[in-house]
Amino acid sequence: MVRETEPIANNERAFVKNVILEGLRVDNRSAHDVRTVKINFGSQWGHSEVQLGKTRVAATVSCEMVRPSPAQPTEGIIQFSTEFSPMASPSIESGRLSEEEVLISRLLEKALKRSRAIDTEGLCIVAGEKVWAVRVDIRVLDHNGNVLDCACIAAVAALQHFRRPDVTVVGEEVTIHSLDERSPIPLSIFHIPICVTFAFFSNGERQVVDPSLLEEQIQEGDMTFVINIHRELCTLSKAGGIPIEGSQILHCANIAAIKAAEITELIKAANMESQTRKEKKKESKRE
Amino acid sequence: MRPDKRNTNDIRVTHTALGQLHRADGSGRYQFGDSSVLCGIYGPAAIGLRDEKLDRAVIEVSFSAAHGKSTTRERLHERLLRSTFETAILSALHPRTGIRITCQTLCDDGAVLATSINATMLALMDAGIPLRSVITAVSCMVDKEGEVFLDPTALELKEAQSTHTFAFDNVSGGVVSCESTGVFTEEEYESCYDICKQGSDAIERFLRHALQKKLEKQSGLDFGKS
Numbered sequence: 001m002v003r004e005t006e007p008i009a010n011n012e013r014a015f016v017k018n019v020i021l022e023g024l025r026v027d028n029r030s031a032h033d034v035r036t037v038k039i040n041f042g043s044q045w046g047h048s049e050v051q052l053g054k055t056r057v058a059a060t061v062s063c064e065m066v067r068p069s070p071a072q073p074t075e076g077i078i079q080f081s082t083e084f085s086p087m088a089s090p091s092i093e094s095g096r097l098s099e100e101e102v103l104i105s106r107l108l109e110k111a112l113k114r115s116r117a118i119d120t121e122g123l124c125i126v127a128g129e130k131v132w133a134v135r136v137d138i139r140v141l142d143h144n145g146n147v148l149d150c151a152c153i154a155a156v157a158a159l160q161h162f163r164r165p166d167v168t169v170v171g172e173e174v175t176i177h178s179l180d181e182r183s184p185i186p187l188s189i190f191h192i193p194i195c196v197t198f199a200f201f202s203n204g205e206r207q208v209v210d211p212s213l214l215e216e217q218i219q220e221g222d223m224t225f226v227i228n229i230h231r232e233l234c235t236l237s238k239a240g241g242i243p244i245e246g247s248q249i250l251h252c253a254n255i256a257a258i259k260a261a262e263i264t265e266l267i268k269a270a271n272m273e274s275q276t277r278k279e280k281k282k283e284s285k286r287e
Numbered sequence: 288m289r290p291d292k293r294n295t296n297d298i299r300v301t302h303t304a305l306g307q308l309h310r311a312d313g314s315g316r317y318q319f320g321d322s323s324v325l326c327g328i329y330g331p332a333a334i335g336l337r338d339e340k341l342d343r344a345v346i347e348v349s350f351s352a353a354h355g356k357s358t359t360r361e362r363l364h365e366r367l368l369r370s371t372f373e374t375a376i377l378s379a380l381h382p383r384t385g386i387r388i389t390c391q392t393l394c395d396d397g398a399v400l401a402t403s404i405n406a407t408m409l410a411l412m413d414a415g416i417p418l419r420s421v422i423t424a425v426s427c428m429v430d431k432e433g434e435v436f437l438d439p440t441a442l443e444l445k446e447a448q449s450t451h452t453f454a455f456d457n458v459s460g461g462v463v464s465c466e467s468t469g470v471f472t473e474e475e476y477e478s479c480y481d482i483c484k485q486g487s488d489a490i491e492r493f494l495r496h497a498l499q500k501k502l503e504k505q506s507g508l509d510f511g512k513s
Binding site: 036043044047049053054056058062081083085086087088089090094116135137141142143144 | 307308309310311314321323325326327328329332349351353354355356387389391395396401
């Protein structure tokens with residue numbers, strides 16, 4: 001489809017900028033407010049759907065048994081695949097990678113894979129013979145700004161919710177127990193990296209957390225922190241845009257740490273709720 | 288007796304939602320038990336000069352599975368969805384435009400094709416695209432003993448001798464499209480048709496109810512019970 005993202009009128013541009021200069025935002029948030037986060041889990045293991053305001057991302061985790069790479073015979077494999085579904089925005093065409101899509105999938109991989117958040121050695125079944133390959137499919141369903149942060153929450157939530165089937169190894173023989181036969185095993189996760197994105201306005205004088213689509217189109221620069229609850233910085237990305245002073249980066253990092261802690265708690269609470277709901281369902285089935 | 292205590296001619300618990308996506312012109316979510324599909328629609332909108340048709344709207348469909356790389360199975364589903372909805376959409380009303388349908392499987396627990404046809408129908412109604420009729424789909428399977436089960440789950444499908452998906456038109460009551468795989472006899476096929484016809488009537492009531500609820504909410508009027 002030819003339809004591109006609609007151009008923004010100069011008046012609207014000026015309005016958004018002026019509002020931010022006054023310390024307000026068009027959608028009635030304060031500068032450091034994140035939009036409402038809603039986390040839903042599917043009835044099957046490892047399926048999450050996250051809404052960040054009007055942005056919506058779904059993540060699905062699946063696993064299969066494969067032969068490990070000869071270079072790392074004792075390590076499992078984790079793969080991330082990020083896709084913008086054509087339903088997310090009219091300018092997205094299926095089969096064609098946009099610049100934004102590449103940027104987001106690379107950053108997500110850095111945030112979740114390179115920060116060694118998931119224990120890959122724990123995914124080994126028989127060294128050099130059989131390991132688990134975990135695949136995380138991230139699908140952007142509705143693009144209303146700050147897809148990266150939303151996708152990160154979805155991926156992390158799905159990974160925490162995921163259970164793999166239990167296995168027993170007797171000599172050379174490997175038995176996979178079905179999910180009903182033995183209680184399935186969660187992945188061992190070392191830490192939970194959370195993305196927090198800032199957008200800069202009026203020559204870097206003002207910054208806002210979690211920019212909406214409108215703000216994203218007007219922003220003069222952006223920066224993403226990937227940080228965990230222990231205040232450890234995993235990834236920092238500032239791809240172009242206006243130059244920022246060092247002190248401002250530190251200031252932003254402190255805000256990011258607070259936001260990351262809040263979001264981690266939200267994911268934990270949602271996971272607990274889904275767990276108890278699952279147990280209740282199981283009990284009612286037995287009766 | 289089935290693993291989830293249903294009768295052979297029962298469909299699973301159905302859940303519908305309309306207009307959940309903000310960017311799309313119309314969207315619908317349809318769930319058969321644990322199987323869930325989300326569909327988003329853009330259009331009728333301008334498309335490239337090369338693609339446009341002078342006398343009607345071009346219907347584009349993309350379908351993706353819950354996980355893994357896209358395969359020929361997804362292409363087959365796309366083709367089936369496109370040819371099914373080309374008969375339902377009054378495309379001559381919007382010449383030289385395109386209607387883009389995107390289906391995303393969120394959870395796969397059997398009967399995904401039927402789920403995506405129903406999700407697309409909801410999305411088309413939500414987008415307000417002129418339609419000739421309402422199309423509803425349901426699948427069934429025949430096991431090795433020749434018994435027919437409506438709306439099978441992934442677990443039940445492992446025992447299937449043949450599986451059938453029927454899409455019905457609510458105006459003529461006839462079949463718009465059907466897909467069958469496996470070995471089956473003529474009698475089995477006929478009993479599949481009968482059981483799916485009954486199931487699709489129930490689904491049509493669900494869709495009607497979902498749309499009615501949405502319109503009542505929007506307009507603040509009470510349309511009464513149907």
